[in-house]
Amino acid sequence: MSHEQTSLAFRKNTVRALEDSALRAAMKQATDTFGTKRADAFAPVADLEALRDRASAIRDDVLANLPMYVDRFVASATRAGAVVHRAEDAAAARETIRGILADRGARRIVKGKSMVSEEVDLNSHLEAAGMEVVETDLGEYIIQLEGETPSHIIVPAIHKNRRQVGRLFADRLGVPYSDDPQVLTKIARKALREKFLSADAGISGANFAATDTGSIVLLTNEGNGRMVTSVPPLHVAILSVEKMLPSLADLPAFLRLLPRSATGQTITSYVSVITGPRTPGEATGAKELHIVLLDNGRTEILAGESRDILKCIRCGACMNVCPVYRSVGGHAYGWTYPGPMGMILTTLLTGMRNSHPLVDASTLCGACVEVCPVRVPLVDLILGLRRRKVCEGFAGRGERRGMAVFGRAAASPGLFALAQRLAGAFWPLARSLGGKDVAGRMPAPAKTPLRRRMP
Amino acid sequence: MSDTGRGRLFLENAAKAAAGTHAVSGTEELLASLGRIVAMDSPVYCPGVTELEKAAAPLFPVRAAEFAAAAVTVEEVFGAVAETGTIVCVSTGGRAVQAGLLPAHHVAIVRRERVFDTLDDLFAAVAGAPPTNLTLVTGPSRTADIELTLAIGVHGPERLDIILV
Numbered sequence: 001m002s003h004e005q006t007s008l009a010f011r012k013n014t015v016r017a018l019e020d021s022a023l024r025a026a027m028k029q030a031t032d033t034f035g036t037k038r039a040d041a042f043a044p045v046a047d048l049e050a051l052r053d054r055a056s057a058i059r060d061d062v063l064a065n066l067p068m069y070v071d072r073f074v075a076s077a078t079r080a081g082a083v084v085h086r087a088e089d090a091a092a093a094r095e096t097i098r099g100i101l102a103d104r105g106a107r108r109i110v111k112g113k114s115m116v117s118e119e120v121d122l123n124s125h126l127e128a129a130g131m132e133v134v135e136t137d138l139g140e141y142i143i144q145l146e147g148e149t150p151s152h153i154i155v156p157a158i159h160k161n162r163r164q165v166g167r168l169f170a171d172r173l174g175v176p177y178s179d180d181p182q183v184l185t186k187i188a189r190k191a192l193r194e195k196f197l198s199a200d201a202g203i204s205g206a207n208f209a210a211t212d213t214g215s216i217v218l219l220t221n222e223g224n225g226r227m228v229t230s231v232p233p234l235h236v237a238i239l240s241v242e243k244m245l246p247s248l249a250d251l252p253a254f255l256r257l258l259p260r261s262a263t264g265q266t267i268t269s270y271v272s273v274i275t276g277p278r279t280p281g282e283a284t285g286a287k288e289l290h291i292v293l294l295d296n297g298r299t300e301i302l303a304g305e306s307r308d309i310l311k312c313i314r315c316g317a318c319m320n321v322c323p324v325y326r327s328v329g330g331h332a333y334g335w336t337y338p339g340p341m342g343m344i345l346t347t348l349l350t351g352m353r354n355s356h357p358l359v360d361a362s363t364l365c366g367a368c369v370e371v372c373p374v375r376v377p378l379v380d381l382i383l384g385l386r387r388r389k390v391c392e393g394f395a396g397r398g399e400r401r402g403m404a405v406f407g408r409a410a411a412s413p414g415l416f417a418l419a420q421r422l423a424g425a426f427w428p429l430a431r432s433l434g435g436k437d438v439a440g441r442m443p444a445p446a447k448t449p450l451r452r453r454m455p
Numbered sequence: 456m457s458d459t460g461r462g463r464l465f466l467e468n469a470a471k472a473a474a475g476t477h478a479v480s481g482t483e484e485l486l487a488s489l490g491r492i493v494a495m496d497s498p499v500y501c502p503g504v505t506e507l508e509k510a511a512a513p514l515f516p517v518r519a520a521e522f523a524a525a526a527v528t529v530e531e532v533f534g535a536v537a538e539t540g541t542i543v544c545v546s547t548g549g550r551a552v553q554a555g556l557l558p559a560h561h562v563a564i565v566r567r568e569r570v571f572d573t574l575d576d577l578f579a580a581v582a583g584a585p586p587t588n589l590t591l592v593t594g595p596s597r598t599a600d601i602e603l604t605l606a607i608g609v610h611g612p613e614r615l616d617i618i619l620v
Contacts, residue, residue: 029602030603033603137600139600155599157600160601161602162601162602165601181601181604181606184601185601185606185609189609196610212582213582213584222596222597222598222600222609223596223611224610226611230553230588231553248578249578251574251578252573255539255574266468266539266540266593267472267539267591269592269596269611270590270611272588272589272590273585273590274588275586275587277587281549282546282549283549283550283551284546284551284588285552285587
């Protein structure tokens with residue numbers, strides 16, 4: 001893998017990513033396409049702002065009453081016949097799922113796309129226990145074959161082009177090389193169909209959980225989510241606690257926002273609403289349904305000043321418009337969640353000590369705030385984390401001194417003008433001393449400062 | 456919205472999602488439509504439970520007893536949503552929702568009076584006691600996981616036809 005899997009390496013990873021021209025071309029093409037498709041999908045929606053307000057208010061209500069809603073979901077899902085497990089942290093979730101599978105002798109597992117399962121690193125744990133775990137979402141299947149992690153929460157293999165996928169399939173599956181996405185998709189269909197039909201268990205995530213009915217809701221396009229949740233006899237769903245919606249009747253607002261924000265679709269090909277396991281006389285669904293509710297630090301986030309990040313519904317729109325993400329891709333962030341929502345969630349979930357370089361991964365341009373369907377105040381949250389970074393002593397000495405000097409100069413017009421003149425005068429020297437890193441990345445000071453050009 | 460307007464909007468939106476759409480009136484037209492849509496030399500799974508399914512079933516010379524062995528599933532579904540061009544499949548009455556998932560061709564029969572205006576109307580109708588499985592289906596199975604290039608027919612059907620009766 002070309003990137004180090006730690007957010008502490010963010011700076012180093014960005015430099016490497018910027019030099020990878022195939023990556024940059026793939027990222028530009030993909031994020032541009034997403035932008036156009038998203039805009040087209042929202043164009044016919046008449047009262048978009050009211051819809052966003054409504055969705056935002058529902059998510060606010062969920063966070064304000066989360067323990068109550070989680071209890072209500074547990075009660076409803078249990079009544080519907082599901083077995084609900086609460087997992088305090090990643091280790092507990094992994095062990096719970098391994099236990100469920102091992103107790104039933106499950107060896108062959110098919111898996112739908114789940115970022116929460118990536119967060120807890122589920123696959124390697126199950127594989128270490130001797131189980132075969134097959135990712136069945138096409139993008140996840142590609143990166144599993146390659147031994148990589150997702151670089152986007154919606155399109156996990158966004159960093160790969162069709163030729164790279166073609167070569168990978170030829171190498172690993174022994175099929176003739178093709179770079180036609182339609183042909184490659186058919187190859188995956190054939191390889192995975194056998195896996196679905198012979199699997200002992202399916203593992204899925206969930207986009208939402210309705211507390212009044214105990215239903216879990218999955219939005220998918222390929223049909224693998226439907227396979228995983230209805231073909232094998234055992235279904236284990238893993239989701240984080242904040243995915244609650246008070247009522248199933250709240251779902252339509254999110255069905256209108258999430259697919260449009262994520263892929264520019266009016267609605268995904270499939271929306272599965274699963275309420276309990278198969279009952280006597282029924283012919284659909286797993287015979288046993290287990291739901292693992294993961295906390296993994298959410299309760300702590302809820303009590304702090306960054307709680308609004310938990311409103312996030314994981315559409316990925318913020319990363320598609322982020323100038324930093326668009327340039328460096330998802331792997332540079334070093335953990336499961338990239339982009340604006342990812343840099344915030346990563347810092348909160350893995351701790352400032354393990355992720356402080358990430359809080360710089362933003363220009364504060366606010367493009368993410370403009371597209372967020374549930375109005376997460378991403379820029380405010382990033383600024384809050386930057387304050388915390390300084391207060392907790394993770395800002396470097398150079399940064400602290402530089403900011404102190406800048407603060408004094410910015411407060412005095414005379415001093416500021418002097419500093420500008422000095423910066424101009426010393427630029428050639430700074431450029432020659434700093435080498436390519438400085439010259440390539442920092443623009444030269446303007447000959448006439450902006451404030452003198454303003455009327 | 457009038458029944459006709461709702462039905463028309465439903466089919467328009469379903470067509471935008473790449474479903475084949477057909478509007479018929481009465482059983483005779485339904486059978487004629489099925490005759491044009493379904494490849495008669497391939498094994499067809501038709502549950503034969505509802506009135507329309509009972510009328511359709513004898514049409515197919517090769518019947519598959521199990522949907523897993525079928526190339527085509529022909530079934531009447533629970534309903535539809537005009538707003539999004541969606542058909543709604545449910546698990547009630549012993550119905551296998553996977554029957555519309557495994558075969559490569561899914562033919563869904565929808566009664567005109569079962570078309571809801573909006574997603575809100577649908578969920579208001581089912582939210583009290585949802586079935587074990589409620590699946591909204593909009594167009595055929597698709598992916599854009601390779602260079603965001605649309606490919607049809609990943610794990611689900613590559614062809615979806617909707618007949619509004």
